[in-house]
Amino acid sequence: METVLVSRAVEQHDLDSVPNRTRLEFTHAGTRLVLNLDLFNFGCDLREEERHYRHLSPPFCRLFHFAGAVSPGAEIIIGGAVHRLDTAGIYLLNAEHSFDVRYFAGSKLCYAHLRLADHTRSSVFHDAPGLLRIEQPVISAYLEHAWETGMPLAIQSAAAAAMSEFVAPHLERLRERSELFSRFAPVLAAIDRTPPARLRVSELADVMQMTPFALSKSFRRKIGMPLKEYLNTIYLDRARELLTCSGGTVEDVAVLLGHSDVHYFYHAFRRLTGLSPGEYRAERMNFGTKTDESPEIARI
Amino acid sequence: METVLVSRAVEQHDLDSVPNRTRLEFTHAGTRLVLNLDLFNFGCDLREEERHYRHLSPPFCRLFHFAGAVSPGAEIIIGGAVHRLDTAGIYLLNAEHSFDVRYFAGSKLCYAHLRLADHTRSSVFHDAPGLLRIEQPVISAYLEHAWETGMPLAIQSAAAAAMSEFVAPHLERLRERSELFSRFAPVLAAIDRTPPARLRVSELADVMQMTPFALSKSFRRKIGMPLKEYLNTIYLDRARELLTCSGGTVEDVAVLLGHSDVHYFYHAFRRLTGLSPGEYRAERMNFGTKTDESPEIARI
Numbered sequence A, B: 001m002e003t004v005l006v007s008r009a010v011e012q013h014d015l016d017s018v019p020n021r022t023r024l025e026f027t028h029a030g031t032r033l034v035l036n037l038d039l040f041n042f043g044c045d046l047r048e049e050e051r052h053y054r055h056l057s058p059p060f061c062r063l064f065h066f067a068g069a070v071s072p073g074a075e076i077i078i079g080g081a082v083h084r085l086d087t088a089g090i091y092l093l094n095a096e097h098s099f100d101v102r103y104f105a106g107s108k109l110c111y112a113h114l115r116l117a118d119h120t121r122s123s124v125f126h127d128a129p130g131l132l133r134i135e136q137p138v139i140s141a142y143l144e145h146a147w148e149t150g151m152p153l154a155i156q157s158a159a160a161a162a163m164s165e166f167v168a169p170h171l172e173r174l175r176e177r178s179e180l181f182s183r184f185a186p187v188l189a190a191i192d193r194t195p196p197a198r199l200r201v202s203e204l205a206d207v208m209q210m211t212p213f214a215l216s217k218s219f220r221r222k223i224g225m226p227l228k229e230y231l232n233t234i235y236l237d238r239a240r241e242l243l244t245c246s247g248g249t250v251e252d253v254a255v256l257l258g259h260s261d262v263h264y265f266y267h268a269f270r271r272l273t274g275l276s277p278g279e280y281r282a283e284r285m286n287f288g289t290k291t292d293e294s295p296e297i298a299r300i
Helices: A002-015 A137-149 A152-192 A201-208 A212-223 A227-245 A250-257 A262-273 A277-285 B002-015 B137-149 B152-192 B201-207 B212-223 B227-245 B250-257 B262-273 B277-283
Strands: A020-028 A031-047 A051-055 A061-066 A074-078 A081-085 A090-093 A099-103 A107-118 A131-134 B020-028 B031-047 B051-055 B061-066 B074-078 B081-085 B090-093 B099-103 B107-118 B131-134
Touching: A020 A152, A020 B152, A031 A137, A031 A152, A031 A227, A061 A137, A061 A152, A090 A137, A090 A152, A107 A137, A107 A152, A107 A227, A131 A152, A137 A152, A137 B137, A152 A201, A152 A212, A152 B020, A152 B152, A201 A212, A201 A227, A212 A227, A227 A250, A227 A262, A227 A277, A250 A262, A250 A277, A262 A277, B020 B152, B031 B137, B031 B152, B031 B227, B061 B137, B061 B152, B090 B137, B090 B152, B107 B137, B107 B152, B107 B227, B131 B152, B137 B152, B152 B201, B152 B212, B201 B212, B201 B227, B212 B227, B227 B250, B227 B262, B227 B277, B250 B262, B250 B277, B262 B277
Parallel strands: none
Antiparallel strands: A020 A031, A020 B020, A031 A107, A051 A099, A061 A090, A061 A107, A074 A081, A074 A099, A090 A131, B020 B031, B031 B107, B051 B099, B061 B090, B061 B107, B074 B081, B074 B099, B090 B131
16 A cells, blocks of 8 residues: 555656746635645846737746846737836736737846646636736845746745735735635645546545445536536646647656656647647747747747 | 545644744755745844843754944854854854853844755755855845844745855755755655654655665665654754743643654653753743843743
């Protein structure tokens, strides 16, 4: 029995092999909350010429801060509105919101591609607008310092600092969500140790010592969403992140998701998105403005 | 089998029920590192009168920062040397180093009691001096901001920010240690899910599919420390933290450690320290200067 546990632990490590993860556990109003901050990518760019990019329904959030007093920043069109991004603000560009961005010449951008999820794997900003802004000079200064060091550990701490400001207005909602999920703790634990393609309602029902029917009914009534749909969301979030953020082939991604055969991945992904994994990835790499000077943007 | 997993997960949660934990996972020079930052206690005190305290072999580290430009700070005697703590510095008072501290009247102190350990559960500062100092105005400003908010999430992020500076010179040593332990990954995973009083060499040998003798020999040769001694250290670190940081009774601590009977706790703790759990705790509460005005210091 011990050996099975170990083997699962290894899978879990493979599954969650994001380069940088910060897990924050704390108590809010008497309820224990867990936040996972995954940094897929980060960097600091000086944009010497004006550049324009279009990002279609990105699967992760972007943290943006323009460094220095004279940085001209950027203009962004998101949700039909035009916003000027200045150096005083720290910005969160929310996942799933398509946007156009125009970087002005001379802008120095500190950025990170990230996901901030609670222990139910839902993005903290799931219901938030496409663009969030905070203004906190102390954190701006710390972001610039950390990005200058280039050290992953420092950048993770600085990203966590910015995220703790963005998340503050959402803490009460997160607490309520955690309470709703409290009776499904064994399900969440099983989800944590199972690759998403291998999640089965029947096995989750086993850990709850319930029938699949009873679990599905209880979950839908309490959470307001069918369990199967919840599992599909977890699967799809992870698949899209891996397709856009990992350098692996579609076959590699299928293995990381827990598929025994890449054809199952094609089938499942197309059923959920209408696209093949390769089409999905190609669509996100197809920029007219793709340049070698900005490979980290052009790549996604 | 699934049910056993869930039951262990619950134990793990009880075992690690520290109020605030930040887990940082990142890659350093190609090696994946994990750091766990546990905050047992934190606060911000204005000391209106000069105060003197003696701390005997504290089981956790202290993060100290004196806020404001006019704060007179403190004087500390540690390892036979006298140091002045000023407002420009951020200080780490290392665990296990006894010290005397004199807070000058008018000092505003942001503090946290913490432990920073790698995935082998060893303190990052195990071999470091009793007093460490960094000077980084950007982080000082962020610490003061976070402590003013009083929000656990902000304070965790700020403590992680300070720790990422303190830990930078130790990263290469942590990487080497991680490499040394790499062949014992299943042992570390088993330790993570087992309350420390229930750790047995025979069960760890099972997860490695080795005999207890072969595991002990391999561990000692690779790590340079007997496995049994390593397990005792993990047990004792946790026992001492719980005795000094939790408000629970000695019986509560025994349960959290995984003892089936409090008498086993008395026996094991006395064998390892020469003191009973109650004597250990009482010794750390016995300050001549104990006052109600500084309960958080006087308590420990």
